[in-house]
Structures are given as C-alpha cells and as structure tokens.
Amino acid sequence: MSPSPHSWDLTPREAIAVQQQLRGLVRLEPLRQEINTIAGADISFNKFSEVVYAGIVVLSLPDLRIIESVGIRSTSKFPYVSGLLSFREAPSLLEAWEKLQTKPDVLMLDGQGIAHPRRLGIASHIGVLLDWPTIGCAKSILVGRHGELAPEAGSRSPLIDRGEQVGVALRTKKNVSPVYVSPGHLIDLDSAVDLVLRTVTRYRQPEPTRQAHLLVNQIRVADNDERGNET
DNA sequence: GCGACAG
DNA sequence: ATCTTGTCGC
Structure with a gap:
C-alpha cells in the first residue's frame, strides 16, 4: 500500500521529519515477478535556475531497447541539500512518471536507496510513494565505507554504515571507479546488483540512468536555444 | 569543535 | 548538478 x-513545500527540518515518518514503510524483499522492463530516471537544470528537466526512459530486458521516453519541464524551489535530494528532484520525476504509458517493472534512480543517513534516499522515497520496486545507483557515496575492489568488472565490496550493510560498491567496468548500488523499495540488494549488471553495456553507468541522463540534457539544451537569445 | 556531504 | 577541450592511459 502506498502512503x-x-x-x-517544506523546510529542511520538516523534510527530515517526513523522512523519519516514511522510513518505516520501506520494504526490502525479493522481487515477485520476472523483470521484463526497467526504467531510469534523472533530472537536469541550468546553473542558478529553478527550471528543472525531468525524464524517465523505459528499456526492455534483456535487449535494452528503448520502449518509451518521457521528458518534462518543471520548476523546483527546494535547494540541493545533502540528504534531502528527493525534495528537490522527486516532484518533477513523479510528474514524468504519471505521463508514462508503460509503467516499468522496476525504476532505477540516479542516487541512493537505503544508503542514506535516515535510510530513505531518493530511490526509497519514490519507491514508497509509488509503492513500486526501485533501485538506487549512485556515482558517489553519501554514507558508508567499503573495502578495496578488484580491478575486474563485476567486483564488489559491501557498503557499510553504522555497522549495517546498506549497499555495495560495484565495479561495472574494468578499471573504472565503482557505482554505489542500494535497494530502494520492494527489492533486495542481490536483485538490485543483478539488475544493474544486466543493464551495463560499454559504459560505467547502467543504461537506464545513462539514457535518462542523456534525455534530460538533450531536452534542456533544446529548450535553451529555443528560448534564450542566440537568434 | 572537526570532518563529511547523493545530485 | 553545471561550467568546458583536449588529452593521457588501458
């Protein structure tokens, strides 16, 4: 059930209170159905602007073909505050989600799942609100530490925070810095890692979030030289 | 008080 | 995240 x-429209202090309230709703459990589609979500914006471009790209598995793409333009008043990323990005991402014709079996976010100070990174937050399976795949660490990783693709090391494993540092390609995978909601860590590896091609980032990143930057640039001067 | 700090 | 080109290394 979704809350x-x-x-x-909250202050940072109120946002933290909301996280404390929602953290108890996160469900880490094995996926129930086979995964045939997976989507990636991301946002982009111009420096110093409140306008944000949010996008979601749905891919098929195992072929990784783009089934659908939704990109929208919105605004975000909430500033970037470490630990409160979802309050800046989730609203516009949820708008894009509503416009999707084909809801994916799993949604991958560019950020943390439970690897968060209050165990409610953007992936977990959105997962709980949508009552949908989500995965967090971040490019850097918010909380936790991990041991050294072997240089080969696929090597991993547990990401530990305050004595508990919240995710894994995962080397997706040989000799590249790792990505940090943590379950968001309605999925377990092993399945999350497996899905990330199944969606990696020739880049460090898995295709879902990589394609979403390309999409939002594309619409942002297009919107820029369609309005701004330059003509 | 000091250091850390997703995007 | 965004601002930016070429360049060193696997």
Whole structure:
C-alpha cells in the first residue's frame, strides 16, 4: 500500500521529519515477478535556475531497447541539500512518471536507496510513494565505507554504515571507479546488483540512468536555444 | 569543535 | 548538478 502523498513545500527540518515518518514503510524483499522492463530516471537544470528537466526512459530486458521516453519541464524551489535530494528532484520525476504509458517493472534512480543517513534516499522515497520496486545507483557515496575492489568488472565490496550493510560498491567496468548500488523499495540488494549488471553495456553507468541522463540534457539544451537569445 | 556531504 | 577541450592511459 502506498502512503497518502505528503507536501513538498517544506523546510529542511520538516523534510527530515517526513523522512523519519516514511522510513518505516520501506520494504526490502525479493522481487515477485520476472523483470521484463526497467526504467531510469534523472533530472537536469541550468546553473542558478529553478527550471528543472525531468525524464524517465523505459528499456526492455534483456535487449535494452528503448520502449518509451518521457521528458518534462518543471520548476523546483527546494535547494540541493545533502540528504534531502528527493525534495528537490522527486516532484518533477513523479510528474514524468504519471505521463508514462508503460509503467516499468522496476525504476532505477540516479542516487541512493537505503544508503542514506535516515535510510530513505531518493530511490526509497519514490519507491514508497509509488509503492513500486526501485533501485538506487549512485556515482558517489553519501554514507558508508567499503573495502578495496578488484580491478575486474563485476567486483564488489559491501557498503557499510553504522555497522549495517546498506549497499555495495560495484565495479561495472574494468578499471573504472565503482557505482554505489542500494535497494530502494520492494527489492533486495542481490536483485538490485543483478539488475544493474544486466543493464551495463560499454559504459560505467547502467543504461537506464545513462539514457535518462542523456534525455534530460538533450531536452534542456533544446529548450535553451529555443528560448534564450542566440537568434 | 572537526570532518563529511547523493545530485 | 553545471561550467568546458583536449588529452593521457588501458
């Protein structure tokens, strides 16, 4: 069951209170169905601007063909605050989600799942609100530490925070810095790692979030030289 | 008080 | 995240 939507017009202090309230709703469990589609979500924006471009790209598995793409333009008043990323990015991402014709079996976010100070990174937060399976695949660490990784693709090391494993540092390609995978909601860590590896091609980032990143930057640039001067 | 700090 | 080109290394 999904909780009743909460306000997004909050102060950082109120946002933390919301996280404390929602953390208890996160469900880490094995996926129930086979995964045939997976989507990636991301946002982009111009420096110093409140306009944000959010996008979601749905891919098929195991072929990784793009089934659908949704990109929207919105605004975000909430500033970037470490630990409160979802309050800046989730609203616009949820708008894009509503416009999707084909809901994916799993949604991958560019950020943390439970590898968060209050165990409610953007992937877990959105997962709980949508009551949908989500995975967090971040490019850097928010909390936790891990041991050294072997240089080969596929090597991993547990990401530990305050004595508990919250995710894994995963080397997706040989000799590249690792990505940090943590379950968001309605999935377990092993399945999350498996899906990330199944969606990696020739880049460090898995295709879902990589394609979403390309999409939002594309619409941002297009929107820029369609309005701004330059003509 | 000091250091850390997703995007 | 965004601002930016070429360049060193596997």
